Amino acid sequence: MTKLTHFLSVLLLLGASSSSFANMFVDRSIIEFVASEGRQQDLRVSNRGNDQMYVQLEVLDVQNPGTEAEQRVTLSNLSDMTLLATPKQFVLPAQGERAVRLVSLSEASDVERIYRVNVTPVLPPLADNDASVVRVVVAYQLLVIVQPVNPREDLFVERRGDVMYFENRGNSYVLLSEGEQCHADSCDDLPTRRLYAGNSWELPLSDAQAAVNFRMSTFQGSREVTF
Numbered sequence: 001m002t003k004l005t006h007f008l009s010v011l012l013l014l015g016a017s018s019s020s021f022a023n024m025f026v027d028r029s030i031i032e033f034v035a036s037e038g039r040q041q042d043l044r045v046s047n048r049g050n051d052q053m054y055v056q057l058e059v060l061d062v063q064n065p066g067t068e069a070e071q072r073v074t075l076s077n078l079s080d081m082t083l084l085a086t087p088k089q090f091v092l093p094a095q096g097e098r099a100v101r102l103v104s105l106s107e108a109s110d111v112e113r114i115y116r117v118n119v120t121p122v123l124p125p126l127a128d129n130d131a132s133v134v135r136v137v138v139a140y141q142l143l144v145i146v147q148p149v150n151p152r153e154d155l156f157v158e159r160r161g162d163v164m165y166f167e168n169r170g171n172s173y174v175l176l177s178e179g180e181q182c183h184a185d186s187c188d189d190l191p192t193r194r195l196y197a198g199n200s201w202e203l204p205l206s207d208a209q210a211a212v213n214f215r216m217s218t219f220q221g222s223r224e225v226t227f
Helices: none
Strands: 008-014 024-026 030-033 040-047 053-063 071-074 083-086 089-092 097-104 113-121 134-146 155-160 163-168 174-182 187-190 193-195 200-204 212-218 221-226
Touching (some): 024 134, 163 174
Antiparallel strands (some): 024 040, 040 097, 174 187
């Protein structure tokens, strides 16, 4: 199953019992558009169950991503559509799969644009005699990143006592993962954090002196860093 970290949501709904809604899989959880590589990308949605499935897509424009002011606005009007997901609805046969195309329609920008795409099975109508049974629906929420024309990496890092301060002063995301701070006889695991352009992060540390190690991923690739 594709690793979705926090992008995989499981919805518990009252209704008729059916395992088919836990049999949908998506082959990608993060889609990244690079200006020099075209405006469209495909992903595949598969049904590993024995019943056909109805699937719908929803595109959300993420405004002020990674901040307390973050908002996710549904893009439903064609005039406002800067990311197109097609087909919007489709039937997925038993043991079948379907390609879904994402097309970036946004104008060239100096700052990355962030979207979420919900891929959700559509539930059939409930029968009156099934109303007391619980069914599980597995829905995927994909992260879509549209890189700026000229991406720039600029991560500011500063120790402030037992807190490490990060600020993304570039125009493209920075992902800090696999973090740890090691002492003489043990290591502390550190949380993973994605910093979009303009985001900052204060990371409490157990040791104000010991080095901090992360794997840092940007538009340029991934590398190990020590602060």
